[in-house]
Structures are given as C-alpha cells and as structure tokens.
Amino acid sequence: MTSWRRTALSLGALLLATACTAAPDHDSAATDHGTAATAPSAPAEEPAESPSPPLVVRSLTSAEVQYGWWNWAAGSTADRSPVLDRSGRWCAEGQHENIWYLAGTTGGGAVERTCTVPLGLPVLFPLVTRFGEASDCETFMDTAEGSATLDGAPLAAEPLGATRIKLRRAPGSPFGDSAAHIENTWSCGLWVRMDPPAPGLHELTVWGQASEPGITVAVDYHLRVAAPVPTGAV
Known part of the structure; x- marks a missing residue:
C-alpha cells in the first residue's frame, strides 16, 4: 500500500489534538504553507429546496476540505459522534447533501464500521488530521503517515499543511470542552x-499514524453504495 511521510505542517490530536490560535473567519484568505487559498463559504442557514449537485471533490481547496470535514466531525455530540462510533451506527449523522464524509478515530484502537453511502456522492476522509496552532501542525506533519485501500487497490493520499479554518463545535462535542463553541484555528493532515x-459493496481500509502527538488510526469500512430510498416508499 502507498504510504505517506512528509515534512510539512499536521488529526486535531483528537483523530485526531486540540489547541487554537487567532485566525480570520472561514470566508477570508486561508494559508497553506504561506500559499493563499480560497476559504470555503459558510453552510447555508436554511436547506435548499432541491438537492445540490455533488461537489467536484478534487477541485476543493485545502480550506474547503479541512473546514468542511472538521465542522462535520465536530458538529455532533459525543453520544452520536461518527468519530467515536465503533460500528457505523452514526455514519450518516450530520452528513451534507453533496458530499459524504468518513471518520477516522481518536486513536484508541482499531474499529470496524458498516456504512451506507448514497449513490453519486464523492467521499472525503483523513488518514490522520489535527487542529491547533500552526506550530502544532508543523510538528505533526513531520511524522504523519498513512495509507488507504478500496477493494484492495491503493488510494492516493494528499498532505495538506496548516490551513486557517473556523471551527464550530456542537455542545457536548468530543473535540474539546471549551465554553466557546466557535473558534479560529489551524488544521492539517x-x-x-x-x-x-x-x-x-466495497471494502475500505484506513490507516494512519503520527508519532507526535502519538496517535494511530485504523478503520475497516464495509461500504454499501446505493440510491437512497424515496421518502414514503414501502
């Protein structure tokens, strides 16, 4: 399997560590190793009347990748968290209509999950990721490595260095107990x-680790890709 190791910037040690630093809002310029990146737009306050088309996942900026995934992962309470889930029961919790996120773990041992993914949606997930200060990312990415396979075929992994994001945590989220549930921070992985x-049916294997801060992620996903059942169908 393809393995990544790269000196750069790095799972909030919570997949995945927690710390924060002042940074601009998500709709301002994001920084990836000093390179300007377009930050993602805030999610709509109200759902669209009709589903949005699937995102072109390969065109997303570093800020869009990391802002979107982290706000999904931190948007659930600990008792319904896809990251803490050990069976796949909460795989669909808080998902968006035009992309499907998959979770790693907080580094507490291997898990096996069964998950249904809607047909036609791109999939995005980290091997390892963290949020915190830019200096945390620098240390993290020095030792971050990982690999993933889909039905035995290796998937390309991409290192994304320290990027400014705005993180919104649900009350009771497993990612920190700060009274402030919105913070500016950096993400990498x-x-x-x-x-x-x-x-x-597909078999997805995810593995990642970083010796600083000392985490290992291992997830076996049994994925079923199918069209959603229409509302009211018998």
Whole structure:
C-alpha cells in the first residue's frame, strides 16, 4: 500500500489534538504553507429546496476540505459522534447533501464500521488530521503517515499543511470542552478524496499514524453504495 511521510505542517490530536490560535473567519484568505487559498463559504442557514449537485471533490481547496470535514466531525455530540462510533451506527449523522464524509478515530484502537453511502456522492476522509496552532501542525506533519485501500487497490493520499479554518463545535462535542463553541484555528493532515464510488459493496481500509502527538488510526469500512430510498416508499 502507498504510504505517506512528509515534512510539512499536521488529526486535531483528537483523530485526531486540540489547541487554537487567532485566525480570520472561514470566508477570508486561508494559508497553506504561506500559499493563499480560497476559504470555503459558510453552510447555508436554511436547506435548499432541491438537492445540490455533488461537489467536484478534487477541485476543493485545502480550506474547503479541512473546514468542511472538521465542522462535520465536530458538529455532533459525543453520544452520536461518527468519530467515536465503533460500528457505523452514526455514519450518516450530520452528513451534507453533496458530499459524504468518513471518520477516522481518536486513536484508541482499531474499529470496524458498516456504512451506507448514497449513490453519486464523492467521499472525503483523513488518514490522520489535527487542529491547533500552526506550530502544532508543523510538528505533526513531520511524522504523519498513512495509507488507504478500496477493494484492495491503493488510494492516493494528499498532505495538506496548516490551513486557517473556523471551527464550530456542537455542545457536548468530543473535540474539546471549551465554553466557546466557535473558534479560529489551524488544521492539517493527510487526506483522501474519492470520486463517487460504483454501486454495490466495497471494502475500505484506513490507516494512519503520527508519532507526535502519538496517535494511530485504523478503520475497516464495509461500504454499501446505493440510491437512497424515496421518502414514503414501502
């Protein structure tokens, strides 16, 4: 399997560590190793009347990748967290309509999850990731490595260095107990972007680790890709 190790910037040690630093809002310029990146737009306050088309996952900026995934992962309470989930029961919790996120773990041992992914949606997940200060990312990425396979075939992993994001945590989120549930911070890690997988059953294996702060992520996903059942169908 393809393995990544890169000196750069790095799972909030919570997949995945927690610390923060002042940074601009998510709709301002984001920084990835000093390179300007377009930060993502805030999610709509109200759901659209009709589903949005699937995102072109490979065109997302570092800020869009990391802002989107972290706000999904931190948007659930600990008792319904896809990151703390050990069976896949909460795989669909808080998902968006035009992309499907998958979670790693907080580094507490291997897990096996069964998850249904809607047909036609791209998939995004980290091998390892963290949020904190830019200096935390620098240390983290020095030792971050990982790999993923889909049905035995290796998937390309991409290192994304320290990027400014605005993190919104749900009350009771497993990612920190700060009274302030909105903070400016930095995120970094090794990421996998998948085009919409073919319908049917798939086996996805995710592995990642970083010796600083000392975490290992290991998840076996049993994925079923299928069209959603229409509301009211019998």
